[in-house]
Amino acid sequence: MLDNGRVNDAVNHTDESVPVPPSTASAPADAGRRSKTGSRLYPRVTSFRSRRGALTPNQQKSWDRTWPVIGREVADEPLDADAWFGRSAPVVIEIGCGTGTATAAMAQAEPHLNLIGIEVYQPGLAQLVQAVEREQISNIRLLRGDAVDVLENMIAEQSLTGVRVFFPDPWPKARHHKRRLLQPATLALIASRLKPGGVLHVATDHADYAEHIAEVGAAEPLLTGLNETTGGVSADHRDSAPIGFERPVTKFEGKAHRAGSAITEFIWGKIE
Secondary structure, three states, rough: OOOOOOOHHOOOOOOOOOOOOOOOOOOOOOOOOOOOOOOOOOOOOOOOOOOOEEEEEEHHHHHHHHHHHEEEEOOOOOOOOOHHHHHOOOOEEEEEOOOOHHHHHHHOOOOOEEEEEEEHHHHHHHHHHHHHHHOOOOEEEEEOHHHHHHHOOOOOOOOOOEEEOOOOOOOHHHHHHHHOOOOHHHHHHHHHHHHEEEEOOOOOOOOHHHHHOOOOOOOHEEEOOOOOOOOEEEEEHHHHHHOOOOOOOOOOHHHHHHOOOOOOEEEEEEEE
């Protein structure tokens, strides 16, 4: 996130952003500046922490070979997923894919879906790029930047079959709660991009954040709960769902289990 865990977890758990009061505490110095192509990596103060890291020589070689084909930076232009993937298939977005353990495994288990991972941390993305190249996974594409920006500017309304948000940064301190990704405005944005019958799947290991997510999800009129917070999904919902709900257990999640942290999952469907 190959660990989908703390890379997009406690460090930049999501590659998302949420509107917050003016602050530059977690934004890089060049936040909001556009490149010559019009794209930008951090268009606003975000709910992820900025984190830097160098690629290894092997990662850099893989990146140079494969990123131009499967990767892009976030930009203003609407995304033509069919053209990018070279086929027409249901599109699922994973927000905060990190180093991509879950992303790669779920893509291989769901070859009929087009999966787009969004992440800001380049070394994490580089690990996933290596996995895509090594395993020859054809149904993954990657966006580097702010996922809220992606949803607002690149994704059409009612175009997504699924959205996955696994272990977003809980921002545990009360004064930072406003930075949490899953706020009412973000849930409403996600819901607007889902097709009727589309699915939002969220998982967290933080009990307080789970309570917050439950309240926000229950208040979103376009979404209806398909599971109990314990993670149980009825057979009818599981059989009719357009995406799978099984997640590979990453190193981070295994560590949370060993520490006694409960994993809470939420699955919502968009009302048809």
